[in-house]
Each structure stands twice: as structure tokens, then as C-alpha cells.
Amino acid sequence: MDEETEGTSYKILIVDDDVDVLRALERNLTRAKDFKSVVETANNGEEALTKLAAQEFALVISDFKMPGMSGVDLLKLVKERYPTTVRALITGYSDVSIARDAINRAKIDHYMEKPWDRDEIRSAVKGLLDLHEFKRRVELSPDTEQTAEGEQQFSMNPGFIYMVEERKGMKSFEILSDLVTHGHEGLGITIQSPKILRQRYGFEKTRIVYMGKEQHGEEWVDASDIVAIGIIIRNFLEEAKNGVVVIDGIEYLISCFSFDTIVKLIQNLYEFNTFNGSLIIFPVNPKALERKELAILERYLEPVGGE
Numbered sequence: 001m002d003e004e005t006e007g008t009s010y011k012i013l014i015v016d017d018d019v020d021v022l023r024a025l026e027r028n029l030t031r032a033k034d035f036k037s038v039v040e041t042a043n044n045g046e047e048a049l050t051k052l053a054a055q056e057f058a059l060v061i062s063d064f065k066m067p068g069m070s071g072v073d074l075l076k077l078v079k080e081r082y083p084t085t086v087r088a089l090i091t092g093y094s095d096v097s098i099a100r101d102a103i104n105r106a107k108i109d110h111y112m113e114k115p116w117d118r119d120e121i122r123s124a125v126k127g128l129l130d131l132h133e134f135k136r137r138v139e140l141s142p143d144t145e146q147t148a149e150g151e152q153q154f155s156m157n158p159g160f161i162y163m164v165e166e167r168k169g170m171k172s173f174e175i176l177s178d179l180v181t182h183g184h185e186g187l188g189i190t191i192q193s194p195k196i197l198r199q200r201y202g203f204e205k206t207r208i209v210y211m212g213k214e215q216h217g218e219e220w221v222d223a224s225d226i227v228a229i230g231i232i233i234r235n236f237l238e239e240a241k242n243g244v245v246v247i248d249g250i251e252y253l254i255s256c257f258s259f260d261t262i263v264k265l266i267q268n269l270y271e272f273n274t275f276n277g278s279l280i281i282f283p284v285n286p287k288a289l290e291r292k293e294l295a296i297l298e299r300y301l302e303p304v305g306g307e
Contacts, residue, residue: 009036015048015062032122045069058132064091076106086128127227137218142185142240143205152182161280163301169248169283176246177201185240191249237278244279251288270300
């Protein structure tokens with residue numbers, strides 16, 4: 001979260017028919033140091049909707065299985081009525097496979113498994129609150145650029161994640177420019193200057209979001225919040241009809257977290273993208289990685305010739 005929102009107290013609504021779960025989550029989140037929150041609780045979907053109608057919440061966390069309205073149905077209504085409110089589902093390990101399809105259909109922002117870990121759920125909630133702030137600042141409606149004359153230069157298969165071996169991401173944005181002027185809806189997340197990229201490649205409707213630890217402009221995502229980054233990418237591709245995202249700065253993200261953490265992000269995007277049928281492109285400098293690390297990335301990323 002940026003300096004302007006560090007002192008903000010976020011309203012969180014937790015919905016579960018188990019009183020012990022409600023109390024445990026409330027204690028956990030109100031004691032978190034990375035964010036300030038005012039937590040309210042509801043025992044079922046109907047009570048939750050009544051509270052949502054009375055005041056604005058940044059985040060709604062709901063259990064999957066509840067008497068009456070299910071958590072998925074509740075969060076689907078929240079999306080329709082309160083588009084800037086982010087939504088998370090808690091589900092038991094045995095229910096994950098059952099819930100996953102419903103989660104995807106309802107376009108739920110995030111899900112967590114029981115039994116939940118205290119630190120992991122705080123980290124997830126921080127990311128969701130950052131996402132709430134991002135959605136208030138930025139409208140990432142997918143759109144296409146004006147169609148260019150001539151044929152599309154780069155042929156890429158939907159449902160794949162690609163790796164362009166290069167130092168500075170120029171080839172990747174050249175590919176993005178080619179795709180968005182031939183029917184694709186694009187998003188760039190980058191450590192470079194969005195203004196320069198827009199000027200160089202003529203992006204007018206393609207959204208270019210700066211990724212860093214300090215905010216520069218409204219279209220900015222916190223590089224220290226991997227949860228929010230992953231959700232922003234997935235949400236954009238879910239809304240896009242023919243989406244493509246360039247994620248520029250994998251080496252920077254590895255330095256912020258760890259190689260294993262970024263691999264988990266790629267694995268999650270790989271699984272999502274396989275069924276969503278979109279395109280994701282990572283510029284990668286092979287000289288910045290160990291041979292073993294590059295081999296792991298090659299397991300998930302299809303190579304594209306770069307510089």
C-alpha cells in the first residue's frame with residue numbers, strides 16, 4: 001500500500017455460519033501490522049447482503065458451504081452490486097475441486113483453503129486490500145487498438161505462456177503492439193516508464209501499468225504485493241475476449257521475493273491460462289538466472305526468439 005493509504009482503516013466483512021471461525025478470523029485480521037481493518041461478521045448470506053447495503057466494504061470473505069445461500073452465490077451478487085469490493089472464498093481442502101469451477105464462473109478474486117495459516121491469510125488479505133485500492137484508481141476495461149494495415153507478424157497460440165529471451169523487454173512490447181492492432185485486448189505490467197512505452201509503440205487503448213515499490217501516477221501496482229499482481233492479471237484476462245498480458249520485470253520480482261515464489265505465480269497463471277485461452281508473455285534475461293532456474297521456467301514458458 002502507498003503512503004497515502006497506509007493509515008486507512010479498511011472495512012472487512014467475514015461471512016461464516018461457524019461462530020468460532022468468525023472470531024478466529026476477526027482476531028487474526030485486527031491484529032495484523034501490515035494493514036488496519038475494522039472487521040464485521042455475518043452468519044449467512046442474507047445477513048451479509050443487509051450489511052453490504054448499509055455500508056461500503058473493501059473486502060468480503062465468505063465460507064464456501066453455508067446453510068441457504070452458498071458463499072459462491074453470495075460473492076457473485078457482491079460482484080454485481082459492488083464492483084470495487086474484492087471477494088475471497090474460504091473452502092475446505094476436500095471441497096477445492098468441487099468449488100474451483102464455481103469460483104471461476106463467479107470470477108472470485110481469491111480463495112483460501114482450510115485449515116488456514118495465520119501469516120498466509122494476512123498476506124492474502126493485504127493483497128486483496130491493495131487490489132481494492134487499485135480498482136478504485138484504475139479502470140482496466142479491455143479494449144483493442146485501431147487495426148493496423150498488413151498481416152499480423154507474430155503468430156502465438158492461445159492458452160500458452162511465452163518467454164522472450166531479452167534484456168529490456170523491447171521485443172515483448174513489439175509483440176504486444178502487433179497483437180493489439182490485430183484484434184487482441186492488451187495489458188502491460190512493467191518496471192519501465194509507461195509514458196515512454198506508450199509513445200514508442202503507439203499504445204492508446206492498451207493499458208500500461210507501472211510496477212514498483214513507490215507509486216508513480218495512478219496506474220501503478222505495488223511490486224511487493226505478489227497476490228495483487230496475480231489477481232490483476234487474472235481479472236483482466238477473464239474480462240478480455242482475446243486477451244494478452246506482458247509481465248515485464250520477472251528478475252525484479254525475484255529480487256523482491258524469491259525464485260520459488262515467482263515460480264508459484266507462474267504455475268498459478270499456467271493453470272488458469274490453460275483453460276482461459278489467453279496469452280501471457282514474460283520477457284526474461286537468461287543471463288540474470290541460473291541454468292537450473294531457467295530450466296524450471298522453460299517447463300511452463302514457451303520460447304520466443306528475442307534479441
